[in-house]
Amino acid sequence: MTITLPDDPAREDVLASRPTLWLNTEYRNGSINDAHLPVRPQLVDEAKANWERLAPLLQTCFPELVASGGAIRSDLIELTALREALGYGSEAFGRVLVKADNALPVAGSIKARGGVYEVFLFAESLAIREGILGKNDDIRKLSEKDAKELFSKYTIAVGSTGNLGLSVGVAARALGFRATVHMSSDAKSWKVERLTKLGVDVVQHQADYTVAVENARLEAEQDSSIYFVDDEQSQQLFFGYSAAASELAEQLQALGIVVDAQHPLFLYLPCGIGGAPGGVTYGAKKVFGDNVHCFFVEPVESPCAMVHMMSGSEELVSVYDVGLTNRTEADGMAVARMSAFVARVMRNMLAGVFTVKDADLFRWLRLSHETQNIRLEPSAAAAFAGPDFIVNHRSGQRFCQQQGISDMRKATHVVWTTGGLFVPQDQYESFLERAVAA
Ligand SMILES: Cc1ncc(COP(=O)(O)O)c(C=O)c1O
Structure with a gap:
């Protein structure tokens, strides 16, 4: 057009x-x-409250957050x-x-604020749905064996030019999920290498970002064990x-x-x-x-x-x-x-x-x-x-x-x-x- x-x-x-x-x-x-x-607008306050609730778990998963109490x-x-x-x-x-x-x-980028948030909220909702986390339970239960076993049956997928993939991949692997990142042709090779080292599946597309996201979305639609972080539409991000x-x-x-x-x-x-x-x-x-x-x-x-x-x-x-x-x-x-x-x-x-x-x-x-x-x-x-x-x-x-x-x-x-x-x-x-x- x-x-x-x-x-x-x-x-x-x-x-x-x-x-x-x-x-x-x-x-x-x-x-x-x-x-x-x-x-x-009240969803902004809810997001702040969600981050605060997740903080003890974040601190457990990422030792670099101990000093900030998980923030x-x-x-x-x-x-x-x-x-x-x-x-x-x-x-x-x-x-x-x-x-x-x-x-x-x-x-290492602003994407931590979105990708980590969405993956951790998904983990929480999945664990509640599957009866692993009760209403008054300590959120750190999500870093224990039962939760890891549950999470290992799911894949988190995302399309990315690089940094969103990094944040989603890091968060997903820290909780024990599998992760697939669809990268656009613009993605830098060091970002691909870093993800691969974390055990993330990286699919490199010889196309731009929009195509990478479309591919990731299509794959997720065909498999209920894939949770797709949709950069084009996600309100959680x-x-x-x-x-x-x-x-x-x-x-x-x-x-x-x-x-x-x-x-x-x-x-x-x-x-x-x-x-x-x-x-x-x-x-x-x-x-x-x-x-x-x-x-x-x-x-x-x-x-x-x-x-x-x-x-x-x-x-x-x-x-x-x-x-x-x-x-x-x-x-x-x-x-x-x-x-x-x-x-x-x-x-x-x-x-x-x-x-x-x-x-x-x-x-x-x-x-x-x-x-x-x-x-x-x-x-x-x-x-x-x-x-x-x-x-x-x-x-x-x-x-x-x-x-x-x-x-x-x-x-x-x-x-x-x-x-x-x-x-x-x-x-x-x-x-x-x-x-x-x-
Ligand atoms: C360093 C950096 N700045 C800004 C942005 C833009 O964010 P968004 O794509 O959500 O507009 C990105 C996206 O990956 C990024 O990596």
């Missing part, structure tokens, strides 16, 4: 693969309470030397912080991510950072299919209301959320439909078609989307390393363009005007860095070298 995008200030740029900022003309205050949405949390880091290096030294940018999911334990917002709120409060109408909060979130950034956005809207503005970021050749949301179409529009290639080194964001579920929920809730070039990803990755020792993979560096787009770009300035934001010095920008902890050293060094060559 070929699509003509409607008239929009960002249209020419997106079609020519030039970095740009698109503002969502359907962005509305209070949209989280819209009755027509398929999800409800999968990341730091909120104030930018200092990196702030200068990025050109954000002026007070015009307000506060600039990094939410360091790149160092998230267990899976979405709400697992959403719980990050209350964690962020606690951290901002601890730093004495106020979020209100005069002190708006801007979140910049790398987007693949949209589940992780969508879930965080939804949670943030629940926690901070109209005082938070969330922007997705995508590679110039894979802006699936930008083209679909700009099109205004009810049918999903892919990047191929507008002549883009979906070719990028940012494997986590190499997605041609966004989730229909996320698109629907974000329609009035997402402030906008901006795009970045691969060469900039490597440059920011290197700057992060050199200045503040922050270890990133390319996808995870994408959000650093956010403050520049909002403060310096014409569309960003228009956005602030429309929102009645008169003094950006009082704003807080949170750059979500989404993965990198497990990147092998040789691969990491090649990323650093690429930045020099660029």
Whole structure:
């Protein structure tokens, strides 16, 4: 299908693969309470409660979580030397912080918040259904022999560009499930190797992410012992991510950072299919209301959320439909078609989307390393363009005007860095070298 995008200030740029900022003309205050949405805000509180209930089991399965009492949390880091290096030294940018999911334990990326959550909730519901876990039982029973025996009869399957597969695979194997990960052709070989070492079956497709997910879904439909984690439709993944917002709120409060109408909060979130950034956005809207503005970021050749949301179409529009290639080194964001579920929920809730070039990803990755020792993979560096787009770009300035934001010095920008902890050293060094060559 070929699509003509409607008239929009960002249209020419997106079609020519030039970095740009698109503002969502359907962005509305209070949209989280819209009755027509398929999800409800109280599910964010439920997700937080679910994480707390699972914490003792998580701590048992993953010793690296002992210090946090079973919570999968990341730091909120104030930018200092990196702030200068990025050109954000002026007070015009307000506060600039990094939410360091790149160092998230267990899976090394934001995907730990979704994949681990869904697998552990499935384990709990299966054990209750099969009479292994009673209402008042200690959740740690799920790490014992009877539960492991039950889980070993089931396979958890998922389609992934890499990191979701890692998080689902790690979680599934920790509980004793079998696991199959369908990888797209973009998946990095070190991610495949890491999963294989864990005993995960990896199926490598010579096709893009959408095809990998379709294959995984088809296989699961034919076998009742397969539980499919559906990245295109899963509400559990979405709400697992959403719980990050209350964690962020606690951290901002601890730093004495106020979020209100005069002190708006801007979140910049790398987007693949949209589940992780969508879930965080939804949670943030629940926690901070109209005082938070969330922007997705995508590679110039894979802006699936930008083209679909700009099109205004009810049918999903892919990047191929507008002549883009979906070719990028940012494997986590190499997605041609966004989730229909996320698109629907974000329609009035997402402030906008901006795009970045691969060469900039490597440059920011290197700057992060050199200045503040922050270890990133390319996808995870994408959000650093956010403050520049909002403060310096014409569309960003228009956005602030429309929102009645008169003094950006009082704003807080949170750059979500989404993965990198497990990147092998040789691969990491090649990323650093690429930045020099660029
Ligand atoms: C490092 C990283 N950042 C961001 C994303 C985007 O998440 P989503 O596909 O849920 O939009 C991914 C997805 O795999 C990722 O690996």
